[in-house]
Amino acid sequence: MTRINLLPWREAQREERRQRFLLLLVGVVVVAVGVILLGNHWINSAIERQIARNAYVSRQIAVLDDRIRQIGELKARREQLVERMGIIQGLQGNRPVSGRVFDQLVRTLPTGVYFTEVKRVDDTLSIRGAALASDRVSDLMRNLEGSDWFGAPSLSEVKTATPGATDQASLFRLTVRQVAPATTGGAE
Numbered sequence: 001m002t003r004i005n006l007l008p009w010r011e012a013q014r015e016e017r018r019q020r021f022l023l024l025l026v027g028v029v030v031v032a033v034g035v036i037l038l039g040n041h042w043i044n045s046a047i048e049r050q051i052a053r054n055a056y057v058s059r060q061i062a063v064l065d066d067r068i069r070q071i072g073e074l075k076a077r078r079e080q081l082v083e084r085m086g087i088i089q090g091l092q093g094n095r096p097v098s099g100r101v102f103d104q105l106v107r108t109l110p111t112g113v114y115f116t117e118v119k120r121v122d123d124t125l126s127i128r129g130a131a132l133a134s135d136r137v138s139d140l141m142r143n144l145e146g147s148d149w150f151g152a153p154s155l156s157e158v159k160t161a162t163p164g165a166t167d168q169a170s171l172f173r174l175t176v177r178q179v180a181p182a183t184t185g186g187a188e
Contacts, residue, residue: 101125101149101178108143108150112136123178125150130169134158137172148181 105118112132119126131137137158144153153176160170 097180104147104149108140108147110136110139110143113140120178125176125178126173127176128171128173130171132169134170137170137174141174144176149178150176151179152177 105115109115113129113136114131115127115129117126117128131140137155141153141155144150153174155172155174157173158170159172
């Protein structure tokens with residue numbers, strides 16, 4: 001049997017194009033929504049990764065700040081220890097000096113003179129004593145001046161123990177500065 005198309009063929013073609021257009025439009029909308037959702041998911045995951053990186057960096061900064069604080073404390077402790085070591089070394093270095101100073105005091109002491117008091121303030125020795133005669137005090141001062149361990153003796157006072165007596169002892173007070181000898185080997 002023969003078919004006769006009573007519909008105009010152009011309308012059918014237009015309807016077919018319209019359906020293809022709508023189908024294509026729906027496809028494009030679906031693809032666009034999918035691309036937008038994927039893009040949104042990708043951006044959100046990138047933001048989450050960056051937030052995680054920032055949190056990691058913040059934790060590491062806190063750790064480094066703590067280490068820096070500890071380093072500062074260690075430096076302060078080190079400075080204290082170095083200062084203490086310097087004090088101890090100074091004391092250890094001056095230890096034999098006291099013995100040598102007393103040895104030199106004995107070596108410079110002429111016969112007929114004795115000390116009643118010896119005080120040390122910084123590098124100055126203050127000496128009180130008695131001598132059988134005034135000239136013995138002069139000998140003591142010359143001996144102190146000639147010593148490698150002492151310098152600049154200064155006599156403050158000389159008086160007789162009992163005024164008017166001719167054979168009485170002379171009391172004296174003098175100060176002398178302690179100096180370090182050029183070579184410590186010669187002072188033994």
